[in-house]
């Protein structure tokens with residue numbers, strides 16, 4: 001994007017933000033831990049789930065999302081979440097878009113991408129989800 005000199009002055013005075021890159025702290029970028037089936041590595045992968053399932057992964061409607069999108073579900077080990085799921089259930093849900101009760105997971109959940117996760121990533125993610133404190137649905 002071309003920012004004219006007027007825009008640059010406004011940006012430097014923090015009146016209007018044009019130059020977003022200038023505001024990123026390039027020294028404090030989190031590094032991915034080495035790939036391993038650990039909850040620690042899983043917590044890094046789970047950042048990709050938080051935009052929809054919430055910072056605490058307990059789901060609930062995405063603020064500002066269109067009403068035809070189903071609310072993301074609770075991924076914590078709470079009874080309103082994945083408490084009764086096994087690793088096998090999780091693996092199958094990601095691979096086939098089917099829950100243990102046979103219902104289909106809506107296509108807004110990006111399974112076309114997520115089903116490409118390898119075994120280490122799946123196990124890491126599952127170990128992370130199991131390590132979360134159980135939270136009732138909707139606390140985002």
Ligand code: HEC
Pocket residue numbers: 045046048049050051052053069070071072073074075081082090093099104105106107108109110114125
């Ligand atoms: C673009 C938004 C989005 C992202 C990103 C996303 N999900 Fe989802 N997910 C959803 C929605 C919406 C549902 C509920 C679908 C439905 O009701 O059919 C869902 C459902 C699920 C379910 C089914 C759970 C249940 O109780 O039925 C699982 C498991 C799941 N997501 C895991 C994940 C994981 C793990 C990640 C990150 C690797 C992730 N999701 C990333 C939107 C998302």
